[in-house]
Amino acid sequence: MSNSTLQKIELIADIEQHQLGMRLDQALAEIFSQYSRSRIKDWIVNGYVKVNDVVVDKPKERVLGGEHIVLTALIEEETNHQAQPISLNIVYEDDDILVINKPRDLVVHPGAGNPNGTILNALLYHYPQIATVPRAGIVHRLDKDTTGLMVVAKTIEAQTRLVESLQLREITREYEAVIMGIITAGGKVDQPITRHPTKRTHMAVFPTGKPAVTHYRVMEKYRAHTRLRLRLETGRTHQIRVHMAHIAHPLIGDPLYGGRPRPPKGASEAFIHVLRDFDRQALHATMLRLFHPISGEQMEWHAPIPDDMMQLIKVLQEDTRLHQDEIDW
Structure with a gap:
């Protein structure tokens, strides 16, 4: 009963x-x-x-x-999942919403292979009343190894309005990524995305997929890689990862879409070591801007680049500096 x-x-x-x-x-x-x-x-x-x-x-x-x-x-309230004392990096909280800076290695919602130890379990512990909100207030997800900002609704009214804002594209989400290859100018990828026909854990660009638009601009160019700032117009599963791979610039470290790391000619052992040991997609949700679902006030948060990505960026910057004379872009 x-x-x-x-x-x-x-x-x-x-x-x-x-x-x-x-x-x-x-x-x-x-x-x-x-x-x-x-x-x-x-x-x-x-x-x-x-x-x-x-x-x-x-x-x-x-x-x-x-x-x-x-x-x-x-x-029914969220009774199937257990509250667990998992630490959350909460950057903002009021009566209606929470904004979290998600670390790597943390799954957002329980599923096959991850029945607990997720952000949802942590939310049920941190704020037990969130059990009355579908999916414990989770409005949008980040992939397990993507870091950065997520908003969570603490009430059904807040969740309904945030979901509506997402659909109306009123929530701005910006990311930083490090990709393979050189991109010389900003642009956008406007390609539909759906589940891969044979690889069920993968997504793919396909004509019958859901509309998906990713905008990007160049922040910094290295010898054989580029640091990008990206903005999502839509929020499909693996969207940035799939779109960047589609234009032949997959994210460094991406286990699904990335392929083997390709250090440039003459790279130092330290550079090769960092590149090969970077074991997650180099993707961080760095900025979140929205209208508060209850007050209507525009709010904005920023999350600094995590240490592992900063180490990667510093190694790429140093390699580029050492080989400045050979660069022709």
Whole structure:
């Protein structure tokens, strides 16, 4: 017998034009990505979804784009996961939101292979009331070994508004990365992303994928690598990693998309050692800007580059300085 409490949620959005022809459950799972497609399908079947003010209870119904959606449902609090005393680097907290600077080696949400020891488990310990919020308030994720800033909602109202802000692209997320090869000027990658057809842990650029846009600018060029500042316009799984690999500039250390490290000719042993030992994607969420979900105030946070990436950057800078005469860019 469960002693969990039920909480009412209301989600409001419009079907996007690119979703023309999608099933209703598929379109809503894409829009309300913090909930599983199976859960959304159940909500539709149970009559919790209104399309243009009319209840639609058929998940297979096709959408045209532009329809107004109101989803009202009851959800159980997060009782399946255990509160664990895991340290969090909290850079900001009030009654409605938390902003965390995530370290490497920490998974955001429990899943296959990571049933506990995650940020979600830590949040349940730090703030037990967050159990009443879906996914313990997690609005967006960072990959396990990506470091940097994440916002978490402490209430359902804050989560609903933050998710809406994400969909409206009102939340600005900027990253720093170190990539293989030389990029001489800034630009953008506008390529759709979906699950890889055969490698289930990978994502890939594919025409039928979800729209994905990554903007980048050059911060510093080295002999055979480039330091970039990137801004996400969308938030697909592995987006920066997939987009950079797609344009033949994968991130240093990326275990899925990176390939073997390629030190430039004449590199020192110290340089080669640091490059080969860098065992995670060189990616850090350095800036987060949003409108507070309750007060509406614009807020901005910055997280310094972590030590392992700074060591990598210093070695690249030193190698470039030592070989300045050979550089022709």
